[in-house]
Amino acid sequence: MSEAGTLQEKPGLDFIRARVKQDVEEGKNNGRVHTRFPPEPNGYLHIGHAKSICLNFGIGAEFNGKCNLRFDDTNPAKESPEFVRSIQEDVRWLGFDWEDRMFFASDYFEKLADFAGELIQKGLAYVDSLSADEIREHRGTLTEPGRESPFRNRTKEENLDLFRRMRAGEFPDGAHVLRAKIDMASPNLLMRDPTLYRIRRIHHHRTGDKWCIYPMYDFTHCLSDAMEGITHSVCTLEFENNRPLYDWVLDNVSAPCHPQQIEFARLNLTRTVLSKRKLIRLVEGGFMSGWDDPRMPTLVGMRRRGYPPRSIRTFCERIGIAKRDSTVDMALLEHCVREDLNAWAPRIMAVQDPIKVTITNWPQGKVDNLECPFMPNDPSAGSRIVPFSGELFIEREDFMEDPPKKFFRLAPGREVRLRYAYFIRCEEVVKDPGTNEITEILCTYDPETRGGDAPDGRKVKATLHWVSAAHALPAEVRLYDSLLTESGPDEPEDFTERLNPDSLKVLTNCRVEPSLKDCQPESLCQFERLGYYCADRMDHEPGARLVFNRTVSLRDTWAKIQKKGE
Numbered sequence: 026m027s028e029a030g031t032l033q034e035k036p037g038l039d040f041i042r043a044r045v046k047q048d049v050e051e052g053k054n055n056g057r058v059h060t061r062f063p064p065e066p067n068g069y070l071h072i073g074h075a076k077s078i079c080l081n082f083g084i085g086a087e088f089n090g091k092c093n094l095r096f097d098d099t100n101p102a103k104e105s106p107e108f109v110r111s112i113q114e115d116v117r118w119l120g121f122d123w124e125d126r127m128f129f130a131s132d133y134f135e136k137l138a139d140f141a142g143e144l145i146q147k148g149l150a151y152v153d154s155l156s157a158d159e160i161r162e163h164r165g166t167l168t169e170p171g172r173e174s175p176f177r178n179r180t181k182e183e184n185l186d187l188f189r190r191m192r193a194g195e196f197p198d199g200a201h202v203l204r205a206k207i208d209m210a211s212p213n214l215l216m217r218d219p220t221l222y223r224i225r226r227i228h229h230h231r232t233g234d235k236w237c238i239y240p241m242y243d244f245t246h247c248l249s250d251a252m253e254g255i256t257h258s259v260c261t262l263e264f265e266n267n268r269p270l271y272d273w274v275l276d277n278v279s280a281p282c283h284p285q286q287i288e289f290a291r292l293n294l295t296r297t298v299l300s301k302r303k304l305i306r307l308v309e310g311g312f313m314s315g316w317d318d319p320r321m322p323t324l325v326g327m328r329r330r331g332y333p334p335r336s337i338r339t340f341c342e343r344i345g346i347a348k349r350d351s352t353v354d355m356a357l358l359e360h361c362v363r364e365d366l367n368a369w370a371p372r373i374m375a376v377q378d379p380i381k382v383t384i385t386n387w388p389q390g391k392v393d394n395l396e397c398p399f400m401p402n403d404p405s406a407g408s409r410i411v412p413f414s415g416e417l418f419i420e421r422e423d424f425m426e427d428p429p430k431k432f433f434r435l436a437p438g439r440e441v442r443l444r445y446a447y448f449i450r451c452e453e454v455v456k457d458p459g460t461n462e463i464t465e466i467l468c469t470y471d472p473e474t475r476g477g478d479a480p481d482g483r484k485v486k487a488t489l490h491w492v493s494a495a496h497a498l499p500a501e502v503r504l505y506d507s508l509l510t511e512s513g514p515d516e517p518e519d520f521t522e523r524l525n526p527d528s529l530k531v532l533t534n535c536r537v538e539p540s541l542k543d544c545q546p547e548s549l550c551q552f553e554r555l556g557y558y559c560a561d562r563m564d565h566e567p568g569a570r571l572v573f574n575r576t577v578s579l580r581d582t583w584a585k586i587q588k589k590g591e
């Protein structure tokens with residue numbers, strides 16, 4: 026596991042918080058702290074965004090400051106109101122509140138155009154009429170300086186006039202761009218007269234057809250930050266080279282303040298993808314049932330899978346904030362989910378792959394109503410009644426007709442304990458004469474062992490979960506495994522070739538105890554011995570159709586599989 030992938034139980038101040046703390050102590054911005062989370066509404070949020078949300082909102086709260094939610098919506102081709110809505114819902118679900126501070130970069134279009142005018146006035150921006158290809162050719166390379174555009178020395182008046190007409194819609198798309206006049210020989214390619222505005226006739230989801238010029242990210246982001254009074258503009262490492270441009274723009278217009286951009290390493294996770302482009306491909310290509318497919322690393326996917334938002338926040342805290350890229354093991358996220366659920370999820374009995382057990386000496390028609398605690402170690406968590414009768418289901422894999430040495434569960438002649446109920450002994454198996462498959466196990470029970478112990482002190486080696494055949498409810502259970510298989514030395518070019526063919530298994534013949542009859546969508550519980558499960562947010566209908574997603578197994582099965590494969 027990489028360095029960042031190890032658990033930090035007590036995170037100290039990371040380098041960003043240390044920096045913020047220092048700024049506060051030095052009285053910078055009058056001790057004010059204001060951050061923002063700036064998603065582009067062109068997809069659903071994923072766990073990588075959660076890292077950024079926890080960081081930005083976390084710093085806001087810890088330093089007695091504020092954090093804004095700002096939609097960076099300057100690229101209308103890929104943006105939509107659906108994404109705007111989902112992002113708000115996801116940030117709230119994760120547990121953060123922007124109060125009355127939700128902003129849209131598109132609300133600043135007018136002011137941004139004014140700032141562009143200011144740059145032109147100062148001779149620091151010009152309208153270029155080269156084509157996109159020509160601009161690229163003029164840019165040069167890392168080893169060669171760029172060449173100046175023949176339009177670079179247009180007069181202020183001409184630039185102002187052309188920019189006004191660009192905005193008024195007098196030119197076709199691509200005819201001109203507005204560029205900053207910085208330095209075509211700069212070693213930083215982004216400083217070689219970057220484009221600030223393009224002409225694009227695209228309908229914008231908020232401003233409609235009002236604008237036919239759209240500002241570029243590098244121009245919009247710093248000014249949006251400044252207009253909102255942001256003090257610390259936290260972003261991911263790929264923007265490190267953009268920082269000089271961020272500062273250049275703010276230094277050269279009458280911006281109300283100058284936020285400090287600070288970069289940190291983005292989250293990468295094993296066995297999944299965290300790039301919107303790839304996630305869109307999974308959804309649009311029909312590889313997943315939607316953005317909220319429980320296999321997706323999106324927040325809606327994790328929500329549907331049953332990950333408690335607190336466990337995601339814990340995960341984000343533990344991975345820490347670093348300056349160098351690394352990949353975190355998915356097992357760490359699952360560990361946080363398991364740890365959270367272990368503390369509070371009620372314990373229930375369900376049988377995923379049922380085989381029938383008949384207790385031959387059980388009094389005909391008798392039903393024992395057993396009181397079973399929701400949390401065996403915590404009586405204050407309450408209990409429910411679980412009916413026990415002479416016909417039960419147990420897990421098929423808990424029985425073996427011809428067991429190997431280390432199998433301690435039910436087998437012919439062997440006695441086991443049924444959880445909260447009785448000892449039973451297997452006397453005989455019934456088989457389908459056609460297929461020779463075991464269809465029923467005949468057992469006897471010891472009435473003296475109610476509640477689980479034998480008065481004569483004899484021991485059993487296993488305790489099995491069970492449900493009463495007549496009382497149990499049918500349910501569908503969906504088992505998930507990782508989205509991608511482990512990456513190997515020869516990475517396929519197309520990541521979809523690494524999709525795990527066993528990432529979803531649907532079991533339609535499960536039986537759950539009757540107490541789950543009316544459980545609500547999104548409720549979580551532990552199925553004893555099986556794992557943690559969540560009633561599906563979409564398909565589960567209380568009292569009618571029970572559908573559960575396995576949120577996480579009880580142990581890290583992946584680690585076991587890997588060991589076996591070593």
Ligand code: ATP
Pocket residue numbers: 062063064065066072073074076077259260261290291292293299300301302
């Ligand atoms: P993608 O690369 O998946 O398209 P993005 O960075 O373009 O994502 P934005 O909507 O711009 O997506 O992201 C909003 C904020 O979340 C940005 O500040 C970005 O730096 C941060 N962010 C995105 N992905 C990650 C990640 N994997 N880890 C940490 N922060 C991230």
Ligand code: MG
Pocket residue numbers: 065
């Ligand atoms: Mg981005």
